[in-house]
Amino acid sequence: MANKVQGVFKKKDRVAAKKTTSTKPNKWIKIQTPRGMKDILPEAMLYYDLVLKTAQNVLNYYGYQKIETPVLEKAELFIRSIGKESDIAHKEMYFVKNSEEQLVLRPEGTAPVARLYIENALFNLSQPVKLYYFLPFFRHEKPQAGRYRQFYQLGAEALGSDSPALDAQIILITSEILIELGLGKDIVFKLNSIGCQKCRHNYIKHLTKYYKQYSNKLCNDCRRRLKLNPLRLLDCKDEHCVVFKEGAPNFLDYLCDDCRAHFKKLLEILDGLNISYNLDKTLVRGLDYYTKTVFEIMLGSDQTDLAVGGGGRYDGLIETIGRLSRPGVGMALGVERLIEQIKNKKRLTFPKSDIFLIQLGDQARLAAFKLLEECRKNKILVRESLGQESLKNQLRIANNYGVNYTIIIGQEEVINDVVILKDMNSGLQEIVPSKKIIEVLRGLNKSALAKPLNDDSSVFKE
């Protein structure tokens, strides 16, 4: 009887309990990184560092100097520069809520650099001014592989020169960075010229005229593009529309004399440098500020047509932001997309040490602290676990590190002013006077077993 009654109440209680217990976690929303953003853990950071370091070597050599701009900029900067129609300005910017001025998280790098150039009057320096950056950018897109809401770009800009030599240098630098990252074989440069405002206007007229005759056969997107952004017609992947690309007018036929000469010079230089490229008449870029040269870097082998980078000339950009007109050319690489490729080629590991220092007891620990400092100053990489007390544990840790040698300092050794040097492979150990240990370690470091410090190659493994 009682059971039955209980049974009835049981459910109520259970439901009630469920509700009360569930109200708490309800409030505690699981806290995680915002959508499309991620933590960079130490192992991943190796790749970011590699990209930056590799690029830095090339860029510094060519006189490009590193800068940084604020994470926030006025929305107007991007709306004016990259164009109202572009999705980036249109719907992908993060607006900062409680700012009097309309501030946004920067969605791209070139406009801020142009702003910096004007604001700091860098046009007074000898031209061109060559700058580069390695910074995170933010776009409110739906995340996907190789597409994040916060992502790093490595960009380089040469401002204040309209010479095609600078276009070529930017492309050369881009190419060299990729080669040094081990991606050289896979690079395909897609190259095109979209002229200046004059010839573009002319070209668009012919392009729309061409497409209009097929307008009822085009996909919905393309019909929209026809009105808003005709250049993008060439980008469409819809099978119905692709057909018309072939017969579409080629921009290169509509370039004005100036733009044609510029493009020709650029190609001559690239040919002379043996930099291979594919002319792609369908290549147009998403940002309004581009003029003349535009390029994209595809990493050939896989079919994912995600570009790892791109760039081009933007002779009109500075004018749209400031009161003066200066030409410029630049490029940007998507760091996460690069890393994706690098990971297919090689795995990075942390610098490995060959020596582990073990200490037993307070005095020995103090001696260990001192010895570590001495080793650091002598550029000998020694691992430790100073928080550990027992010899066993420390040996186990040493073993996990895979070191070939351990130094053991205990009470007795401190008193005798010696240390024990143990060969982890043979298990043999010898007593070394404290004064001589650095010298001995150096000897080990030169041996084949030990890996040299401060050598990039030690970071790579196959």
Added chain:
RNA sequence: GUGGCUAUGGUGUAGUGGCAGCACGAGAGUCUGUGGAACUCUUAGCGAGGGUUCGAAUCCCUCUAGCCACCCCA
């Protein structure tokens, strides 16, 4: 923004409505000055919320996140 697929400890996985299991990892110990092996113990999970049900990791809905295809882009 549109459409599709997915979600189990830190990692990899088993579990088709009936006690959430295994492996790796991590920590401690067997062993207080000698590691790798073995053994023991510990650690930690059904993404969140709701619904159906006597009972849900399992079925349904919503949300969240990831992946994929678009849009667009690096």
